[in-house]
Every structure is written in structure tokens, then in C-alpha cells.
Amino acid sequence: MNIFFDHQTFSQQNYGGISRYFCELIAGINQQPTDHQAHLSLLVSNNAHLQEKGLGTVSFFPNLPFHRTQPFIYKLNKAFNRLEMRTRSYDVFHATYYEPYFLEHIRKRPVVVTFLDMIHEKYHTVFPELAADHQVMAWKKEIVNRASAIIAISENTKRDLIDYYRIPPERIRVIYLGSSVSVEQVTPETTTESPYLLFVGNRGIYKNFEPFLRAVAPLLRAHQVRLVCAGGGAFTPREIAILQELMVTQLVEHKPITDTTLRQLYSRALAFVFPSLYEGFGIPVLEAFACNCPILLSNRSSLPEIAGSAALYFDPDDAVSMQQATERMLTDARLRQTLRQQGHQQLLQFSWEKTVRETLDLYQRL
Template sequence: MKVLFDHQSFTGLPYGGVSRYFFELMRSFAKRSDIDFELSLRLSNNEYLNQASFSNHIRYPRLAHMHNAHRAASVLNRLYSKQRIRSGKFDIFHPTYYHRYFLDSIGSKPFVLTFFDATSERFGDQYPELGEGIYETKKQLLRRADCVICISEFSKQDLLRYFPVDPDKVKVVLLGTTMDEYVAPSKREASPLAAPYLLYVGKRGLYKNFNGFFRAIQPVLHQHPDLHIICAGGGAFTPNEQALFHAARLSERVHFRPLTDEGLVTLYQHARAFVFPSLNEGFGIPVLEAYSAGCPVVLSDRSSLPEVGADAAIYFDPEDDDSMAHAIERIVTDDALFANLRQKGTERLRDFSCDKTAQQTLEVYQSLR
């Protein structure tokens, strides 16, 4: 069996949850003899693919700051993907995002679509910039897809809530993480900060709810003057964010760090807790990353996060400042809770793996032959 993956999630941004998902899927498949695959990609600066033997793309890091360079790369990658689709030299097609460019070229070949979340459907009115105009595209792709993979039971329920999809063609395949590969017990890097800190990971805008988190945490920070916040990834702080920190008299205690796998492990390992205040997540890979590094997690009680975290986390209402502050105060002050959550996180991680994700995805492909 041969599967063709396309370029979509690997064009443009060097990092991202969707491209990480497909990279880990292909990396697991590359270790197996019962499946062959191809990635139709010509131009990419995706960091996950940097050392991947299964991709022959060309990098263009010197042009990465130019919007037109990404646009040109996207056009060329799309043309190449269409060429590979039209060749018909595959059994299953698995696009890596929601674009219908291939529908007039795929013919009767089966294709599998992964549905990540319904964030744009849930919050489109509140945040119009979220996937504007993508609903009809998703609907068309879902109608044509032979099988739809959802990354959590929550994302499946959202799919069925917002789209007219036959439940019988929907399969839930949970995700995993390989963050543990970067965790070497014998080589623990020094703490990135000579003070206790809470860790926030990823984008901070819109439904990610960073501003709500910062507002709620201010009384805790003022009560514990040695406590800091580190934000990993998501881009450098904006002028508005800097003004927010300044107005709260906390500018010296909120720090930004760029995102790399090795650096992120160190940040997780030394954090008092990883805090995830998001209003909506299809799965929540950072939860598993934190578990891998022995970091306690404090989570929003919304969307898929309770499904992933189970009893290995403490939860708060992300729209209630008191609820969030109380949960964080608990992990800051209670050493027994800190130790208990670390142990439970390690145990919970055993339920997830990238190889398990790959095996269940392969079974989806095989069901369509």
C-alpha cells in the first residue's frame, strides 16, 4: 500500500501542530515495511523535516522573512502535488490541510481527511479572522472524503455538531508525542531562570486566552514576588502585550523564549507547572509534552483537554479569573500536589504514542482498500 501526503501544512511556517502531526505519522511509517508513502513537497522551511530522510525538499531560509517567497512556494508546491496526484501512483491520498485544489484531479481514488477541531466554527463570530470562509471548503472535503479521522472524541462530536457527516465514516485516532526522545535523565540542563516560573507554550492570541490568563494570574504574582512567567514560542511580545505587562508592574517577570524541541524540554523540566488556558483545543499535544518532561499541568476545563489530561491535571474555568488563580495558587504552594501530578502525568503518558497513532491510521487506510 502506498499513501500520498501533500504539501499543505509544510509550506510557510517552520513549526506548527498540524505539520508536527503529519511529520510524526510519516516518521513512524518510515520504520515499517507494510506501508510505503510519498510526501509531495518541493519547497519548505519546516523544521521538523530538516533531518527527515523521506523528504527531498529544498529549503529557503534566507527568504523566510518575505511573504511573497512563501506565496511562490505555495503555488509551486500545489502544482507539484497536483502532478503527483494525477500520476495516480498511490492507493490512498491524505491531504495535510483543508484545501480543495485536488478535487478535480483525484478521480475515484480514496482519500482520508484529518479533522482537527471546529475552532473557526465555534468562535468565527467572536474572532472573524479564524478560518474565514473555510466552512464551505471543509464541508465539500468532508462530503468527498472516504474516511474522516478525528484526533479526539471531542473533535468528533464537534465535527458532527457543525457538519453534515455520516458518523459511520468517522474514526477517532488519538495523538502521541516523541518529546521523551529529548529527555535524557543523565543530562538535565540548568534551569533557564534562577527563580520559580509558570510555563505558557505557543500562540497567545484569540481563543488561546493568554490575556485572560495574565489578568487572572496578577494577584498570584503579586502575592509571590519570586514567581515568574515564561512564554515559549508564539512570537516575540507585541507592543500591546508589553504595555499590559508594564501597566501591571510585572514587565521584569514575564519572559519570552523562542521555540526549539531541546529548549522546550528544559523549560518543561524546570517549570513549577505548565498552564494551558485555551478555550478550544482539538487535542492538546503540549499536555503530553509536559508529561514527558515531568512537568505538572494546570488546564482549562474546556474542549478536549479533560479528555487528554484525565486525572493527571488540575482544572479551572478559563473564563473565571478566580477559578484560574485558585488552581495556580494550589500548584505554587502545595509541594505534595506538585509531586502527585508529576507521577500521574508519567502514568497517563503510557496511554499515548506516535507509533500507536500510526498503527491505527494504517488500519483506517487498510479499511478503504
């Protein structure tokens, strides 16, 4: 069986959860002791996860800013995909994002699409940035009607799909994701630096960073605990102004990351904090589990489904709830140790090997 993966997410991301998922899936299929072959149709890309998984491709002016190279990368790869769709032999087509441009080229072959979240549908009336990307919702509607099979990465995402698109439940297969950080990669870390909470990734819109920061700033000052923001880009002028307003400029810092430095940050943190309003899955939860890091977590969307009893939860819309949960995490060492132990047990339910196995089973059923 030959599976054709298109270019979309690798033309739109230099790094991130979506492209990491597809890299793990493609590499995992090709490592199986079977005749299955995953083909990624890609001409150029600057995506970091391709290199990590040995799926390297030709880079495209990698030293230029992303916003300058991305439109050209997308157009080149889309044209290349159209050519390969007509000339290659393949049995199943798996779209890596939602643009349905491929439907006119693949004839009657089965189409699989993975729905990673329904953030546009749920929050486009709240956040203008999501409303501006209205095209994604139109694409989803078209592709839902044509897909041979639909993968949802959590039961929560499946429920949202049913609610918004009235899809029969039997058309949707829930296949969980895994963690690219394994427990074996993590060595116990000791440090003499001051204690910190860890926030990972993008801080914009529904990630809820600013409300969380405002809620816990008094605790940072009172306990002299830092908040380390890993990845997600340098602080914006607005964020810098807020840090000054809250008098925590010396206690909140940004750190660029690699996979190695991210593991170190998790393993040394007092806790990982995830105040997001919505997540389709939440890979950082599994990364924190693998790194022996206690988790302080929003009680929304898929997050309780993934973390189970191995996290301390708060209401991300309630400043008092965020503050009280954070203070408890800071002051209760026994709780932190219990969450570490429970996190290791919860992590056993998830792996990329399981993701690959269940996805191949879906392809074969088609």
C-alpha cells in the same frame, strides 16, 4: 500500499502541531517493516519538522520573513502536486489540510482527511481573525462530503464534527496523537534560577493568554514567580503595554525555543499552564507529561479527555477560578508531585507508534 500526502500544511507552516503530526505519521509509515510507502509531494518548504524526521526538502529563501515566502511556496507546491497526482502511482490520498483542489485530479481513489479541530466553526463569531478565514469552513464542507474516511484526533473533535456537519458517527475514526518528546530524552533538571510557570506557543485569540495573565499577575508579584512564554513570537506592543500596566514586566519573559530548550523549560518549570478556550487535542499536554512537569489546565474541549486526572483544572472564562487554581499549584508541593506521577501514567495511553498503526489500519480498510 502507497499513500500520497499533499503539500498543504508544509506550505503553510514552518513549525507547528499540524505539520509535526504529519511528519511523524509519514516517517512512521516508512519505518514499518511492511511494503507500505508514504510519499510526501513537496517541491520546496522551510518547515523545521521535515528536517527533524529526515524528510528534508529544498528550502526556499529561509532567511526571508514567512509572510513573504509563503504565497510563492504554496503556489509552487500546489502546481507540483497537480503534476504528481497525474503521474505517480498511489492507492490512497491523504490531505494535509482542507483545500479541496485535489478532488478533480485523483479520480476515484480513496480520500482521507484529518480534522484537527473545529475552531473556525465554534469561534468565528467571537474572534474576527477566525471570521476572516471563512474560506476554511467552505473547504471543510466540500471535503467532508467527498472524503472516503474522516479522522478526528479526539472524541471532542468527533462530537464537534457531528454537531456542525451532521456526519454519521460511523464515518469518523478517532485516532489520538502522540508526543515527539519521549521520557528517555529528558534528564532530571536542577536549577538555581527563580521559579516560573511555563506558557508554550501562540498567545493569540482563543489561546486566552491575556485573560490568564490579568488573573495571575497579583500572584506573580506576591510570590515572585515568573511566567515564561516559550515560542509564539516576541511580545507585541500591546502585550508590552499590558505587562507595564500590570507591573509584571520583570516577571514575564519571552524565550525562543528549539526542541532541546523546550524540554529544559518543561523540566524546570513549577507547572505548565494551558488556559486555551479550545484545543483539538493539545500536544503540549503530552510534552509536559514526558518532561515530568505538573499541568494547570483549562477544563474546555479535548483537554480533560487527554489529561484525565493528571492535571489541575480551571474555568478559562473565570478569573477567580484561574487565580485560585494557580495559587494552589504554586503553594502545594505535594500536589505537584502527585500530578507528575499521574502524568507519567496518563502518557502511556498515547504514542506516535499507536497513531501510525491505527492510521494504517484505516487505510487498509479502504
